Amino acid sequence: xxxxxxxxxxxxxxxxxxxxxxxxxxxxxxxxxxxxxxxxxxxxxxxxxxxxxxxxxxxxxxxxxxxxxxxxxxxxxxxxxxxxxxxxxxxxxxxxxxxxxxxxxxxxxxxxxxxxxxxxxxxxxx
Numbered sequence: 001x002x003x004x005x006x007x008x009x010x011x012x013x014x015x016x017x018x019x020x021x022x023x024x025x026x027x028x029x030x031x032x033x034x035x036x037x038x039x040x041x042x043x044x045x046x047x048x049x050x051x052x053x054x055x056x057x058x059x060x061x062x063x064x065x066x067x068x069x070x071x072x073x074x075x076x077x078x079x080x081x082x083x084x085x086x087x088x089x090x091x092x093x094x095x096x097x098x099x100x101x102x103x104x105x106x107x108x109x110x111x112x113x114x115x116x117x118x119x120x121x122x123x124x125x126x
Contacts, residue, residue: 008115010071014056016115022077022102025070027059027090030125035061038090043079043100050074052111056101059087071115074105 006017013031016023032038040060050056056070079101083089090098105111116124 004118007118009121012069024099026099036063038087041083041087048076072111073107074103078102
């Protein structure tokens, strides 16, 4: 089983999956391909609370800048510090090591109603 078997995706190209009691948020491989070479990632501080659909941060590539939206409500528990120093890592692999944030969420079940599984997302993007 790969990590993509458990991923849910938003229409704005963020993904979420549960790991060790936290929800891992990142950008899909499709979004990264569309952006091109990533040169900057801005992430929130630990402890920041978000509601579903809020702007989580920004990402810049050589082609464009884009806002990142949070697919579920929750509180930031961890951020991927390595991406702030080396945003180009996002171009190498969008899952596992290059997650953006991890959060705790009490509303995952209701917030995930409009998210789709990764296989359906990939089919939609083709």
